Amino acid sequence: MRYIDESLAPGETIIARGKWPTVLWALAWIALLVLGIILVGVFIFAGMAIKMKTTDFAVTNRRVILKQGWLNRKTHELAVESVEGVSLDQSIWARLFGYGRVVVTGTGEAIIVFPPMAHPVEFRRAIEAARADCGGEVHLAREDRAALHRAAEASADAANANEPEGVEGVREAEPEHDERPRKRRSFIGLRARR
Numbered sequence: 001m002r003y004i005d006e007s008l009a010p011g012e013t014i015i016a017r018g019k020w021p022t023v024l025w026a027l028a029w030i031a032l033l034v035l036g037i038i039l040v041g042v043f044i045f046a047g048m049a050i051k052m053k054t055t056d057f058a059v060t061n062r063r064v065i066l067k068q069g070w071l072n073r074k075t076h077e078l079a080v081e082s083v084e085g086v087s088l089d090q091s092i093w094a095r096l097f098g099y100g101r102v103v104v105t106g107t108g109e110a111i112i113v114f115p116p117m118a119h120p121v122e123f124r125r126a127i128e129a130a131r132a133d134c135g136g137e138v139h140l141a142r143e144d145r146a147a148l149h150r151a152a153e154a155s156a157d158a159a160n161a162n163e164p165e166g167v168e169g170v171r172e173a174e175p176e177h178d179e180r181p182r183k184r185r186s187f188i189g190l191r192a193r194r
Helices: 022-038 042-055 092-097 120-134 144-161
Strands: 014-017 057-060 064-069 074-079 082-087 100-106 112-113
Touching: 014 120, 022 042, 022 112, 074 100, 082 120, 092 100, 100 120
Parallel strands: none
Antiparallel strands: 014 057, 057 064, 064 074, 082 100, 100 112
């Protein structure tokens, strides 16, 4: 079983799974056939094959996942809610052979740079669909929701404690809006025209 299949949470489903482009497999086989005679091709083929077989990337309805490595496992996971942007990097050769590199940026300094993959536009579309399906909702654990609820109640209690007695329903009248246009200063201190 693959890492991503093992790490799915209850209710989490895979929307899209990334695939290595056929061009890279072809290059590995060409290296094996052409350079295999001098043993260099065998090492190139083995290295490329191991890298492609031990790298797994997918989009679920909750996360964007990149797993690399076999003996030393390295994973990058980003919640769909925290994805800020998805970019696609394709050279002319990549477009001709149908592969490209997807870069996902998240909140803070989170960046996931995926290896070259087949059908990168579909993978990007799957990330955007997952973002749209979550609707920007933040899924919190039960303990976190309870902590936020307690903090909101404490804040409301503190606000009620600061109001004087008998003035609970009375609000101060807001000053009327001045209709005269105000003159603003520009960056260097000169008056801006309106």
